[in-house]
Amino acid sequence: MRTLTLEPVRWLASNPIRQLLLTKLSAHPTCACLNTALRSEIAMARAHRHVIDRLHLYPFKETLEACRESHGQRVERLRALILAQGGVPAANAGLFGKSLSGLIQGLMRVSERFALTALHLQEEQLLRSYRTNNGHLNEDARKTVETEILPQQDGTRDTMRGVAARL
Secondary structure, eight states, X not given: OOOOOSHHHXXXXXXXXXXXXXXXXSSSHHHHHHHHHHHHHHXXXXXXXXXXXXXXXXXXXXHHHHHHHHHHHHHHHHHHHXXXXXXXXXXXXXXXXXHXXXXXXXXXXXXXXXXXXXXXXXXXXXXXXXXXXXXXXXXXXXXXXXXXXXXXXXXXXXXXXXHHXXX
C-alpha cells in the first residue's frame, strides 16, 4: 500500500504542463505570469489577515497590518496591469491560497512564532518568484514590476525579516 508523501504536492507546484496550460489559457504569457503573481499576493494578504486575527504578540500587529496593506496595494496594481495587458485577472488565490491559509492556521494553533516564521519565508519566496519570472514579462509589465512592485515586496520582506529576528 502506498502512502501519501509531499512529492505530488511539490510536483504540482513545479509542473511544466500546469505552467504551459496557464500560459495557453491566458491571452498572453505576460498575463499568465502576472496572474500567478496576483494569486500569490492575494494568498499572502489572506495569510497576514489570519495571523493578525489570532495573534497575541501585540507589538507585531501593526507591523503585520502594514504588510497586509502593502500586499493589498500590489493586488490592485497587478489587477490593473493585467487588465491593461488585455487579460482577465484571477478572482482568488486558488489552490496555493487554500494551502497557505491551511498551513498558517495550523501553525497558529501550534505556535505564533512558527506562523510568523512561515510568513517570513513566504515573503522571501515571493520576492524570488518576482525576480525569476521577470524575464517572462513584456517590456511594459517588466518596467512596472521592477519600479513599483519589486521595491514594495522588498520592503515587506525586510519588515518580516525584522519581525522574525525579534522572535
